[in-house]
Amino acid sequence: MIKNYFKGKLLRLIRTAMQEDFCAIAAKAESIDQKLQMCLQEQQTLKQCINEQQEQVNRIPSSLDQSMEVALQKIDKQTEHWTWERYRRLEKHVNEIHRHIDFTYRDLMVALERQRTYLPKKNIRLVTDAPLAYESLDYLYPHGTIRDNTRYPRFVTKCEELLGRKENLAFLDLGCSGGGMVLEALLRGHISMGLEGSDSSLKEQRAEWRLLGDRLQTCDITKPFRLETEHGNLQLFNIITAWEVMEHIAESDLHQLFQNIQNHLDEDGYFIASIACWDDIDPKSGINWHVTLHPYVWWKKRFEEAGFMVCTELLQPIDLARGAYNPPHSYKTPSNRFDPKTSFHIVARKV
Template identity: 30%
Template sequence: MKIYNILLAEYNPRELFNEEYFKGGRSNYNDYLRDHRFPLVARALTEIFGLEGRLVLDAGCAVPYLVDELRKLGVHAVGFDISDYARRKAVLERLEDFLQADACKTPFRDRSFYMVIASELVEHIPDFLEDTILRELTRLADKYLLIRTPYCHDPEDNDVTHVNIHPWMYWVSRVEEMGFIHDDELYARFAVRGHREFRYFFDEFMVFVRT
């Protein structure tokens, strides 16, 4: 499966998610730029989940544009990514509250964040690290964990690092094993708004609530 055998031999995400990855050739990006829909996503998240004044983590955020838009709305948002390229872009664009870190081992305390957002993260994690990443994400989330990931293989998907793709219910089952439950009502509320205002762009998340 794509570069899966290479990952098994030597998994080095810091090298994988370099400038070449973001600027095309090994991913679906031509570059990772500030999209005009980030403010819409941030407002929907803030209003539906009551995030104003709350501490929120965007895990594996790439360049922290969503973090920046959340902060404009009064959310205490923080983002991290392992990519040197994302770090350089964040510095160049003066985007604050960004940390370079490995999603499998972050420096944060247990249940530090009211919400943890993991958008298009878990599909990049090889299966031998799947349990590690899920335990880390659930460890950090005090109330909500939002996960966005593809649920099936797409023949037009050019991202060579999409190595861990499973159906919806697989991820629901895995996260619910770790003390969370999927909230179908909140999922639907966000998805309806997302499909209307910013379709195909952060337009739906699995919504898990700590039990």
């Protein structure tokens, strides 16, 4: 009996101890589980921090690229501004040098002419009721007339070849601007005269106006005019030219201009013109100096309707004093290409 009592008590003690151990183990297991969850959370947080740091590191090159791009753009703008400023100053100095050389050259030529006349002279009198092209945009807003001066000896020698003689030819340049092509013909020993609708070059005595005197005169070429010899006879010309002039003439004025050319062109003579087909707009006033813009076929038809025979194939673009390859300023290098749709020439003679 006593033995059974002690045996039962021992079993209860063992059971109680085991329950306490199980509780302690469970508590420890729960504590370990909590710590494990905390470790996992810390690991997740650490991984998130690492990812955020990696993103920041990845953004650094992009940010640097953007900063460098902005810096390079600023440098490009500053360099471009500096370059243009330098170019403008250089262009100004070059123009001043050209102007100085231009005046020196003409001083020498005027002095030589006064000592001994070496340019052919023929008294040609201009008769007109329109001494200036008062309604022309080139008179109201002088542009090419106050800047241009074309020199091109090749054209004169080509005309000599075309006409089959090298002496006693007569040249008339309509819209002559600085008078450079009038001088070219004179230097070859020919009679030469230029007519200009604006008096800007006359007033300034620029380009060849100081040297050539009454070989350069002003009048409105779209109004009736007559060029007479000293005996009152009509002066005829073997070559009449209009370098980039036709597009400046209103369509309504072309009939009279054609009539003036017909009146003064010799029977075996040629009218030669370069024609532009592009807008020439003044940025200040907004006016377009080129008032008649049409392709070659339109001009060809107008010349034929006016009684001319068109024979443009007789001259090549390289032969022309203006248009095509050659610029309006004699000191500029000719271009190595041109667009025949926007710059072309026409050669015509009487039928």
